[in-house]
Amino acid sequence: KKQVFEDSVVCICNCLSYLVQWRSMPLSFLLVVSFVCPVLYSVFQPHVRNFWLLTAVFSGVLAFALVLLSWKQFRFDMIHGGSNAPLTQEGFERVAAWRQTDQMVRFFERIVADLRGVIKNDQAMRSFAARCFHNGRPRISLSDLRAAIKTAEWIQIDQSVPTPKIERESGAASAIQPVVLLHEGFASTRLRFGDLVLVDDWRRATVKRFEDPYVFVDFDDLEEEDFSWLGGTQLEGDAKVRERVKTSAEAAATSKVSSEAGGSSGSAGRSAEVVHSTADSANTLGGSGNFRLTEEKVHKERISFRAAVKPVSKDQMSEHLAHQVRTLCILVDDCKRMLCPAARFCGAVLSWQRWGVTLSLVVLLGSISAISLVGFFMEAQ
Numbered sequence: 174k175k176q177v178f179e180d181s182v183v184c185i186c187n188c189l190s191y192l193v194q195w196r197s198m199p200l201s202f203l204l205v206v207s208f209v210c211p212v213l214y215s216v217f218q219p220h221v222r223n224f225w226l227l228t229a230v231f232s233g234v235l236a237f238a239l240v241l242l243s244w245k246q247f248r249f250d251m252i253h254g255g256s257n258a259p260l261t262q263e264g265f266e267r268v269a270a271w272r273q274t275d276q277m278v279r280f281f282e283r284i285v286a287d288l289r290g291v292i293k294n295d296q297a298m299r300s301f302a303a304r305c306f307h308n309g310r311p312r313i314s315l316s317d318l319r320a321a322i323k324t325a326e327w328i329q330i331d332q333s334v335p336t337p338k339i340e341r342e343s344g345a346a347s348a349i350q351p352v353v354l355l356h357e358g359f360a361s362t363r364l365r366f367g368d369l370v371l372v373d374d375w376r377r378a379t380v381k382r383f384e385d386p387y388v389f390v391d392f393d394d395l396e397e398e399d400f401s402w403l404g405g406t407q408l409e410g411d412a413k414v415r416e417r418v419k420t421s422a423e424a425a426a427t428s429k430v431s432s433e434a435g436g437s438s439g440s441a442g443r444s445a446e447v448v449h450s451t452a453d454s455a456n457t458l459g460g461s462g463n464f465r466l467t468e469e470k471v472h473k474e475r476i477s478f479r480a481a482v483k484p485v486s487k488d489q490m491s492e493h494l495a496h497q498v499r500t501l502c503i504l505v506d507d508c509k510r511m512l513c514p515a516a517r518f519c520g521a522v523l524s525w526q527r528w529g530v531t532l533s534l535v536v537l538l539g540s541i542s543a544i545s546l547v548g549f550f551m552e553a554q
Contacts, residue, residue: 177512177513177516179256179257180257180375180516180520181516181519181520183252183254183256183257184252184257184520187251187252187253187254187257188251188252190254191250191251192204196250196270196271200241204234207230207233207234208230208234211223211226211227211230212227214226215227220552221552222548222549222552222553223549225545225546225548225549225552226545226546226549228541228542228545229541229542229543229545229546229549230542232538232539232541232542232545233538233539233542235538236534236535236538236539236542239523239531239534239535239538240535242523242524242525243525243531248524249267250267250270253267253268254267254268254271254276254279255268255271255275255276255277255278255279255280255281255283256279256280256283258280259374260283260284260287260315260374260477261315262314262315262316264280265280265311265314265315265318266310266311268280268306269305269306269309269310269311270309270310271309272306272308272309274299274302274303277302277303277305277306278298278299278302280302281298281301281302281322284318284319284322285298285322285328286478286480287355287356287362287477287478288319288322288323288330288356288359288361288362289330289359289361289362289478290322290328290329290330290361291328291329291330292327292328293326293327293328293329294326294327295327297325297326297327298325298327298328301325301327305318319356319359320358323358323359330359330361353383353385353386353388353473355473355476355477355478362478364380364383364388364473364476365380366380366381366382367379367380368380368478369478369479369480370390370476370477370478370479371476371477371478371479372390372392372469372471372475372476373475374477376392377392377393377479378390378391378392378393378469379391379393381468384470385473386472386473386474387470387471387472387473388470388471388472388473388476389468389469389470390468390469390471390476391468392468392469522534
């Protein structure tokens with residue numbers, strides 16, 4: 174859903190809406206002229222040479238579009254809307270620039286979900302969303318917006334103040350689990366061990382421990398990384414990565430046991446050393462910066478909650494239904510292996526993250542356009 178729908182389909186739809194709504198009049202006008210004029214010329218002046226003209230124009234427009242996408246600010250303005258804009262002040266401003274209540278409503282729904290609230294009145298929420306921007310600019314900041322949402326009547330948010338949880342271990346002193354709030358002032362955004370989160374709005378992870386304002390997370394989507402440097406097929410790359418993660422985890426566990434045997438003082442520092450030593454060993458094994466361990470220390474500002482499906486006990490599900498669900502899960506995993514890598518590759522090319530491939534496409538399309546234009550004039554003579 175995240176990679177195929179939000180990062181691909183939604184971005185394409187937002188890009189098309191950006192052009193159709195003439196949010197950038199020079200760009201939309203240029204594209205209309207580039208497509209309409211050659212077609213009209215071919216209709217009123219039918220000739221074989223028009224094939225060269227159409228090829229030259231379409232190739233040139235594609236090359237020009239790729240060059241425009243290299244402009245990061247412009248690219249984000251085109252692809253970011255209420256459904257996929259980051260939940261930051263910058264994302265809030267980009268959504269307001271659409272000047273559409275529907276875009277702002279979708280952005281509000283994501284904010285409420287991030288605050289772990291429930292919308293009680295959709296119409297009141299829509300009215301509130303329509304009043305928070307004017308002429309393409311927000312009326313208030315995102316922090317003030319969250320504060321206003323907290324006291325709004327159309328939303329229900331758990332306002333109970335969390336208390337530190339005391340954990341008792343056998344043979345050890347009592348330990349107090351720290352209270353880490355993803356958003357200060359919102360008790361409902363308390364992070365707990367085992368919470369399912371997203372890092373940087375796309376990497377799936379599980380919370381392991383806290384060092385406010387940092388959180389240690391365990392990534393559960395190894396296939397998200399680019400393993401092309403390993404060579405071989407994607408499945409072979411996944412197998413090698415899992416083997417290396419297992420080896421690194423065993424090394425980390427050994428180091429942790431050794432550090433705990435040395436005494437309890439400085440345990441936090443030793444834990445950090447374990448993480449770094451494990452990362453160093455992984456880099457030594459892989460020899461590439463693309464490899465990342467499953468566990469990582471990140472700032473809580475980079476974390477957002479992701480939806481979690483409540484488990485269903487086996488007693489509540491028939492054997493036939495359980496078999497169908499397992500079959501469906503296999504099909505979903507197969508589709509994920511086929512679609513997600515292709516979607517990531519296309520996104521990386523269009524966003525100039527794989528600048529070598531994108532630059533090659535620009536040169537190729539530009540060359541085709543120039544050659545076709547020369548062919549058109551030669552046919553005309």
